[in-house]
Structure formats: C-alpha cells, structure tokens
Amino acid sequence: SAGVNDTDKELADAIAKELDRQQHEIELIASENIVSKAVLEAQGSVLTNKYAEGYPGKRYYGGCQFVDLAENLAIERAKKLFNCEYANVQPNSGSQANQSVFQALIKPGDTILGMSLDAGGHLTHGAKPNQSGKWFNAVQYGVREDTHLIDFDEVRALAKEHQPKLIIAGGSAYPRQIDFAKFREIADEVGASFMVDMAHFAGLVAGGAHPNPLDHCHVATTTTHKTLRGPRGGMVVTNDETIAKKVNSAVFPGIQGGPLMHVIAAKAVAFGEALTDDFRAYAAQVVKNARAMSEAAKASGLDLVSGGTDTHVALIDLRPKKVTGKDAEAALGRAYITCNKNGVPFDPEKPAITSGIRVGSPAGTTRGFGEAEFSQIGEWIGEIVDAVASGDPSSTEARIAEDVKALTARFPIYETLG
Ligand code: PLP
Secondary structure, three states, rough: OOOOOHOOOOHHHHHHEEEHHHHHHOOOOOOOOOOOOHHHHOOOOOOHHOOEEOOOOEEEOOHHHHHHHHHHHHHHHHHHOOOOOOOOOOOOOOOHHHHHHHHHHHOOOEEEEEEOHHHHHHHHHOOOOHHHHHHHHHEEEEEEEOOOOOOHHHHHHHHHHOOEEEEEEEOOOOOOOOHHHHHHHHHHHHOEEEEOOOOOOOOOOHOOOOOOOHHHEEEEEEEOOOOOOOOOOEEEEOHHHHHHHHHHHHHHHHHHOOOOHHHHHHHHHHHHHHHHHHHHHHHHHHHHHHHHHHHHHHOOOOOEEHHHHOOOOOEEEOOOHHHOHHHHHHHHHHEEEEEEOOOOOOOOOOOOOOOEEEOOOHHHHHHHHHHHHHHHHHHHHHHHHHHHHHHOOOOHHHHHHHHHHHHHHHHHOOOOOO
C-alpha cells in the first residue's frame, strides 16, 4: 500500500528535511542519540495498532499474546542491563516514569528533596512550574559555588530540617558522577526513600562505564532515548518487590492508559543492543570523547563547569568570554553544530538567555567519531565563541560549516533511508 511519500507530500518533506539535518549536522545535544535501523523499524511496526492495558499475562484486552512477547523481552533485557529484579517498561516518557514513582511512594503535600534546575537538576525533581513543584512541598539542593559539585553538607542539612519522604538524585546538566552511597546514607538518616533519575547516564551504566545507582537507591527511573540509545520513552527499575508492585499500579492505571506497544518493542530492541560487547565499547568511548571535547574546549580558553566531565556531558561557562548561551547556540548552529544553551550554576542570566552551553558526546560517538574528531569539535567551539565575542562571527562560522560538512560526510548515518 502507499507510504507517506505517496500519500502526504508535506509531511514526507518534513521527515526528509529532518533526516538531512541529522545527517549533516554535528549533534551535541547531550540528551539525544541516533537509534539503529532495527529500533526505527520496531517503532514503526504494526504493534502501534494494539491496545494492551495491563501487564503481560494480565491484560484488559484480547489478542495480546504477541505484544506480551515484546514486553517480556523488554522487561527481561532491562533487568539484565541494570542487574535488577523488577522493570516497568511502560512509561511513555522520563517525566511519566518520575510521576509514577511519586504516585507510588508519596502523596500530594509531602516533602521531596531534589536538585534545583539551575544546579543541573530536572524540572520533574521539584521545579516550581512542574507538577512536582506544585503538588509537593519541594525543597531543592544545589552545588557548591567553588567546585560546582553537589553540596552534601547542604543536602544533609536540608534533609534534617525538612524531613523529606523522597530524596532524588540525578540531573540533566550535571557532568560528574554522583555519590549515590552518600545520598542513601542521608536518606536512611531521615527515613526517606531514595530515587535516582539516571535518564542521562543510563546507557553508561548499562555499558559498564558508570556506577550502577541500583547498588544504593530504592528505585531508579530513566528515559530510554539518551545514552541508552533507544526510542523516546521511560522506564522504572528496582530491586524492591513492594515498590515494584506500587509502581506497576501507578503507571497503569495510575497515570497512563494503553501502553505504546510499538515503543516497548523498540525498547526491547535497544536493550538487546545495549547488552552487546559493542555497546560496552560504545559507552566507554562516549566518556572518552566527552573528555576529549572538554579538554580541547579548555585548551581554547573556555571555562568548564566543575572543570571537566566524567560522563557524556560537559557544561561550558561563557561568562569569562562575555558571550551568552543564546548567542553561542545560534552561532554554532550556523556552523551546523547543534547544542543547547544551558544555565550554569548561579547563572545571572534568564533561562531564555543563559550563560552556558551544554555539549554531549552520545550521538557523535554513535556515528563513529573518536577522540580526534571530538577534540576538533572542542576547538571549533572555542573558535566560534571567540568569533562571537569579537562581534563578527560570520566568516569563522562559514569556514567551520564547510569543515563540518566534510566531517559528517566521512561518518554517514542512515545511508539507506529516505
Ligand atoms: N529526567 C531527566 C534527568 C532528564 O534529563 C529528562 C529529560 O530531559 C527527563 C527526566 C524527562 O524525560 P522526558 O523528556 O522523556 O519526559
């Protein structure tokens, strides 16, 4: 039957242009990746047609025997990846994974303690405009001004003072490994549950390039589309049977209806890929590449939040260059380098402007870039920021745009799509 190229030229055109953009730009957005064709195929499959409220073997609809196979594969593979007993692979997003834990473990009005947005936390960890900040008494911890590392004295003091029911660790722009054991110690001191949102670094955990938070937390949530390199979606994992049961009820019927079975199938494929030796090599390379890019950026005179990275992501503080995150993001974009403006700790600028950019290595590493390519990218970032600071970046942008075209041509993606 006719495909989208035949039936809907306008929409097909948007997809073709996005494919071209992904092929020809350097993707540095730390929360993005490039999924395999197998993941794309599973997500684009007939499983999208199926309603399957409930869980494998206990559905509220008939005809679920084959989607059950897919969901069980995803669950079993997730358990192996994170060395845990229970996995719920149904959350439609990372935000909903977090929401499901909240519904499972706490009640509106309860106190939670999470990392503030400006220190690198996520909206769903208690930020004011988010449901987590509106429905709970959200207390927020930050980082130390001198080291940009989590201030555990502050975390302990806030925990003792506010007696949270739930403590949350993990973030969207925190470049360093987090001391999960210390968090658990504090949670135990005040009788709180401890949740780690490993959305950003889950792929590094799966690939053995980062400590596993499940060694210390009661429950962990994640997205499946960042370093884990699966379809957009969420997941909850735990070793605690009582929490697992509560989370299952919270996901369905608590906050969701029919699970996205095509996405769950694609999660199963991605988790299968993440169990391979190739993925272990990938995860190790992601960390090496982020470090290479950070070192090169530093060598070209840029400041890094916390002085560097030990994960997939780095935050560049542009204040010494008197350049805003907004202007740097736009200039890099004109050179076909895609990143996002990002607040830095104690940022004097508004969130729509910011003093920083966030750069990550997951997508570039997937397309085959190694340390040499990421060092080059770090240098280009330095050159472009200097050019913006000088007031006339156009010739530098144009020159680097040509170099970016040549680099992406050497590392093609999705050659047989489109
Ligand atoms: N948690 C963290 C740490 C994140 O960085 C994100 C996404 O940026 C989320 C949760 C939310 O995921 P989603 O965008 O799938 O709702």
